[in-house]
Amino acid sequence: MIRRELLGGLFTEVTPLQYRNVNKYVMGGIFLKALPDLAQNNHHLSIARKSEGVWAKLLKEVKRDYWLYLMLVPGVLYFLIFRYAPMWGLVIAFQNYMPFLGIAKSEWVGFAHFHALFTSPDFWMLLRNTLILAAYNIFLFFPLPIIIALMLNEVRHEVYKKVVVSLIYVPHFLSWVIVVSFFYFFFSIQNGIVNEILQSLGFQKVHFLDSARWFRPMVTLEIIWKETGWGTIIFMAALAGVNPQLYEAARMDGANRWRQLYHITLPSIRSTIIILLILRLGSFLDSGFEQIYLMLNTLNREVGEVFDTYVYTVGILGGQFGFSTAVDMFKSVVGLVLVLITNRLAKKFGEEGIY
Amino acid sequence: MGKEFKRIVPVVSMLLIAALTGCSGGSNKPSATVSTDSAAPLRIQMMSQFESAEPPTADNPIVKYIEQQTNTKLDITWVLNSNYTDKLNVTMASGDLPQVMLVVNPQDTVIVSAAQSGFFWDVEPYLKDYPNLSKLDIDTLNNTRINGKIYGLYRGRYPERVVMYYRKDWLDNAGIKEPPKTVDDYYNAIKAFTLNDPDKNGKQDTWGITENKDLGTYTFPLLFGAPNGWGYINNQVIPDFMTNEYMDYLKFMKKLYDEKIINQDFATVPGAKVSEDWTSGKIGIRGNIVEAYRGETFVGLGKTLPGADVHIIPALVSTTGQKRVAKGSGFLGMYMFPKSSVKTEEDLKKILSFFDKMADDKMVKTVMLGIDGVHYKEENGVQKILDETNYNKEVVPVQHLAMRMDLVNNGTPLAKEAADTLEEIKQYGVADVSHGLILSVESKKKLSTNKKIIDDAKIKFIMGVIDEAGWGKEIENWKQSGGADVVKEYTELYNKYKK
Known part of the structure; x- marks a missing residue:
């Protein structure tokens, strides 16, 4: 069991993206x-x-x-068994791991895998692609749930608000396969609705799915469509906790809606925003294997290949377990460092941070 | 209420704990040792694959029949064929192995390096002791060798088996008198099937062929004179894509793409889509194995698409003048036996005797067709499936257990075509010279990481993203990132073993 877990991040069916997200957000909530x-x-x-x-x-x-x-107890046990114990498997990153010899008998190679990774011509391509996708994610996707939560917070019609919230978080429960299929259905060059409309309006068909140019926008659009509603809920919960007396007091002082938003709402949810941002940075280099893997093809590979898909191809399909563990370990270390740095910064600016 | 709650809480939390620890409590698999009592059924753990919509059920009658005939208790892990390699590698990595592993590609790095370290039983010394296993084809066995040793039992397939299926009714509707004979005829048929509305519905919604991102549904480089995979040319063993003939193939594909007589989205289309296009009457030509003729999508296509009349073209005349058909290695996957789970020679012998019974003609027939009188009936050499629904539910899912795939005669005219075709194409086989040559692990890694370069370049060339010079650059890139070493090593191996 433990050894099967040892490849950690490689097992997408064990730790699907949405699950990881739930965990992350819920944990965030509990911490809060x-x-x-x-x-x-x-x-x-x-x-x-x-x-x-x-x-x-x-x-x-x-x-x-x-x-x-x-x-x-159950929570602690969960973390000990499924999160801490498998971490020992990381030692194979320093081995020329042969499955049938096991960890005990496999040859130790020190940092050879890391050396191979950093000197590989693929490394910079992977790092660039992963970072750019992560940047798209942080700058384009991350603010959206906040904005929508703030907008919904201003809606006074309760039923309308609830219906909208329910509708926009439904896509979160769809698997990536379904979401990507939707996008294929809409954006395919052949019979894709969007392209058919473009053509009937006299435009050229656009290679949305099979060109390097459109890969990142499409991937980000998918994330936005799927996850914005879900993210909104967290911020809605935070907004619900704001003391209504503050608003009353502000109104007495003559603050209009904008002033209230700026001086009360935003400061009240600032810590939530920062904690979620820190947690998000912890998985900065996670691009979401399933989604990227489904979107990848020949014509966008140069911008689409990321660490997650590389680990799968090299590790699982190519059978280089030690090397791919090293790649994943590098990813995790970067995530850890980012969390430490941002947490530090958050504290410096007077916020609580996650620990 | 409060008291009640207090009583419930510990129960619930204990349950939670139990559930959590239960998951981690090690594997509860049955003991890996083979039972020694000769009267009790032999327990065999296997990992095999299926490609039906649902995996075989626990009480599958065919499996029950096999168990009863061989006095075994089979504990089979069924894995969907499309992600079998993933699962196999993961299972290898876990170290928790079944006694019998179906290995689809024994040339995989993980398997080869395991075999080289003596991880699997070498079965060659034992084969002669079994009536059916001793009759296994020696050429095919040689193709399965790793470092000169035979590490498993292959599942036999006809070496030449890929043929062209086409819709005769479409040909008539499109105004073509004769089935295609040459590559030019083939091109004309594709064009006519796209433009001449062969399904007579008044819309231009059909294709001759559709391609997918893996390419090669029937249009093979072989048709243009390129080698089958690897060829020995100018004293070197080189891959097909380094030849000029391959360029002809790419140009042909590019022409189809540019003239819009092939689906324009092929670069994003998964492999299974072609089969879907065929069954839904969107395409009129497809390649497939000759044994598949009796399936509902070939001989029975008329049931779902009224008027569909499927026929076979054994082989097209290539642009170089001969008929050329890919000659396979003669097997599709092999059963291998890890020493870590098959502990003693005695255990191995018992398992081999199970496979000896599986290789028996009657047993092969049972796995392919079901139980005589229940799933099929045989008269004068013609095997009729009695109930298609039942057959698809009970027999098809376990067919991967068959030690051989034979051509079945179901008595239809297409069966006759298939049998004649099988006989005819034997003479056209073009062998892949790399068969049976085992590369070093280092070269294998290079080959598998380099594969992407060429796969991507092919599609880019066809779609016009790169031109001939760009293609040349990609080949150069392939050579430099390890391809040249592989060519060198293959050439050395070839000179050593095959010359």
Whole structure:
């Protein structure tokens, strides 16, 4: 079981994108809610340390709140078994891993795989493609849920608001295969609705799906269509928590809608935005394997091949397990560094950060 | 209420914990050792593939029949054929292996390096002891060799088997008198099928052929005189795409594309689409294996598309004057036995004796056609399927277990055509000189990473993204990023073993 898990990110069916996202967002939510409590608890503990033994104090705490700790157990176990234990598999990044020899008997090669990766002509292509896609994602997709949440927040008709929210988050539950099929249906060069309309209006057909130029816009458009609604919910939840008295007070001071938005709404959800941004940067180099893999073809490979698809081709199809683990490990390390940096920055600017 | 809740909470949390730990509690697979009691059925774990819509059910009557005939208990992991290689590599990586693995391409790096390290049983010394296995074809066995050793039992296929199926009714409707004989005729038929409204519905919505991103549904470089895969030319073993004849093929495809008599979106179309186009009456020509004639989409196409009349053209005359048909390696995948799960020689012998029974003529027939009297009936050498629905549900899903694929005579006129074709094309076979030559792991890696360069360049050339000079550049690129080493190594191997 553990060894099967060891290739971690390679197993798309085990950790599909939407699942990862749910996890990320939900975790974000929990962190948000739990932060004040945690701070309090820490404070509590540090006082305890001075007076009596840590263990004794801890035992006492566990005794007092044992229901809470019991409820914590499944979550902790989940992380230990499915997230921490498989991490040992990363050692194969430093091995010339032969499946049938196992980790114990495979030859150690040190940083050879990393050396091969960084000197490979593919590396810069992969890094560039991954970074540009991630940038599209951060700049074009990330602000959208915020904007839509703010807009919906201004809607006073409750039923209308609820219907709109429900409708826009439905696409989140569709799998990438379905979403990409939709896009093929609309944008194909042959019988694609959009191209047929363009042609009937006298324009040239556009190679939306099979050209390097349109690859990134199409991929980003798909993400926007699929995930915007889902992201909106998180911000809507944050907006619901804003104290209505603040608005009343602002209105008394003569603030109009824009002023209220600028001085109350935005500052209230600023921490949510920043935490989600930090978490998003943690998976900055994740491009979403399924989607990219489905969108890739001969004519857009030069801009479309990213680390995720490369790991699949080289690792699973080509059987170079050690090398592809090294590639994925590089990706994770970059993600970790980005999280650390942004978290640092967030704290510097007076925000809470994620830890 | 409160008390009730308190009582429920621990139960629920225990359940949660149990569910979580249950998932991680190691594999609950049955013991990998083969039962020693001769009376008890032998338990065999296998990994095999299926390509029907649904995997075979647990109580599949064919599997039950095999178990009963061979006194075994089969524990088969069925994997969809389109992602079989993924699953196989992942299974290899997990180290948790079945006793019998169907390996579709024994030339894969993972398999070759495992075999070279002595990971699989060498079965050659044992074959002579079994009545059916001793009769396996030696040429085909030689093609399966890795480092000179035979590491498994192949699933036999006719070496020459790809033929051209076409719609005779369309030919008539399009005003063509004779079925295509040459590449020029072929081009004319494609053109007529696109422009002359062969389905008589008043719309231009048909094609002669449709292509997909993998290319080569029937239009093969062979038709233009290029080698089949790898050829020995000017004292070198080179891939087909380095020849001038291959350029003729590409230009032909480009012409089809430019004249819009082939689907314009082929670069994004998945392989299975062609079959869909054929069954829905969008195309009039397709290539397929000759054994497939008895399927509902060939001999039975008239049932879903009224008037459809399917016939076979054994081979076209290539532009160089001869008829040329790709000669395959004579097998499609082989069963291999990892030493880590088949622990002793005794266990291996038991499993081999199971496969010996599977290679028996009657058993092969059962796996292909079902149980005599239930799924099919045989009279005067003609095998009739009794109930297509039942046959498709119960027999088709397990057909990958067949040790051989034979041509079945279902008594239709097309069956006669197929049988004659099979006999005729034997003489046109063009062998791939690389068959049976095993590259070093290093070269294999180069070849598999380089494949993309050529695959992409082909499509780019056909769509006019690159020209002939650009193609030359891509070939140069292929050579430099390891291709030249592969050519050198193949040439050395060829001189050593085949000259």
